[in-house]
Amino acid sequence: KNVKVTGLKNSIFWDNNTKYCVANFTIDNCVFELATEAVENEALISFKAGGAKDFIVKNSTFMGNNAVAKYFIRYNNIARLDRYGYDVSETSIQFMNMTYTNNTFYGLLIADGQWGNYNGVQGYARAKFDIQKNIWYNCGKDIIRRLAGGRFNDNAPRLFAYNTYFNNDKSTAESEAKYDNSETILKYNPYFEAAAEGKFALGASTEQAFKS
Numbered sequence: 001k002n003v004k005v006t007g008l009k010n011s012i013f014w015d016n017n018t019k020y021c022v023a024n025f026t027i028d029n030c031v032f033e034l035a036t037e038a039v040e041n042e043a044l045i046s047f048k049a050g051g052a053k054d055f056i057v058k059n060s061t062f063m064g065n066n067a068v069a070k071y072f073i074r075y076n077n078i079a080r081l082d083r084y085g086y087d088v089s090e091t092s093i094q095f096m097n098m099t100y101t102n103n104t105f106y107g108l109l110i111a112d113g114q115w116g117n118y119n120g121v122q123g124y125a126r127a128k129f130d131i132q133k134n135i136w137y138n139c140g141k142d143i144i145r146r147l148a149g150g151r152f153n154d155n156a157p158r159l160f161a162y163n164t165y166f167n168n169d170k171s172t173a174e175s176e177a178k179y180d181n182s183e184t185i186l187k188y189n190p191y192f193e194a195a196a197e198g199k200f201a202l203g204a205s206t207e208q209a210f211k212s
Contacts, residue, residue: 001028007035011069014046019076021084025052027060031198034064038110043074043117051079053086056099063198064108066138072108074117081126088126095128095157098147106195107138115139115146129158135185137166137195144179166190 005012012032013025025045034044041048044062055073062072081096082088109115115136129147136143143165160180165172166189173184193199 001026001030004031004033006033008032009036011039011041011046012044014041015048015050017049019049021050021079022047022052024054024056026054026056027058028056029059031061032063033198034062034068034108037065037067039069041074042069043071044069044108045073046071047073047075047079049076051075051084051096053081053084054097054099056097057103058099058101059103061104061106061198061200062108063106063195066107067110068108070110070113071117072105072115072139095126097128097130099130100134100147101130101132103134104200105134105136105139106192106200109138109140113140115143117146125155127156129156129160131163131180132159132161133163133185135164135166135200137164137190137192138168141167141172141175144176 012027015022079096081094086092086094088094131144131147140146144160144163158179161182162185163176163180163182164185165176166186169189171184171187171189173180173187190200190202193201
């Protein structure tokens with residue numbers, strides 16, 4: 001919480017292939033300026049053998065050079081509540097919570113990168129998603145689908161609102177709408193003031209400035 005990291009040259013987190021459950025993994029009000037290319041563990045947050053029950057990223061900025069990692073986050077197939085010993089009966093209120101709110105993600109993935117790799121929580125009814133007010137800019141395609149390992153279980157609670165998706169300077173909100181059909185924040189290329197320097201103010205003369 002409340003930290004700034006400059007020139008990071010490896011994963012933000014790696015579990016060293018250990019099969020444990022992190023009860024709460026939270027990044028809050030942080031800035032990561034990533035200087036690396038192709039992190040060793042493929043993912044910036046890599047649960048190679050374990051996972052997190054509650055994964056929360058909020059109020060933070062992640063900046064890369066468009067060649068950082070294959071995945072933002074990766075879970076191994078051990079990452080399920082029942083395998084951690086949590087009650088998953090029909091009357092249980094336990095969920096694996098995936099929360100992204102008020103973040104900017106810029107240029108993090110390699111050309112064929114995918115936001116998430118979730119072998120463990122794919123289509124899992126006990127995964128709950130809260131995805132609001134984020135900007136993904138040049139961070140790959142099918143971001144929302146990848147948040148759920150390729151698909152959502154119909155019974156999984158999920159809330160989407162005011163997220164923005166751009167890839168190669170074009171809005172991809174339409175292709176993301178299969179899962180997230182809420183209103184986008186930015187409909188036009190924002191032409192950030194100086195994204196490489198962490199300045200994400202809108203350009204003064206952009207389409208967005210006139211039409212937002």
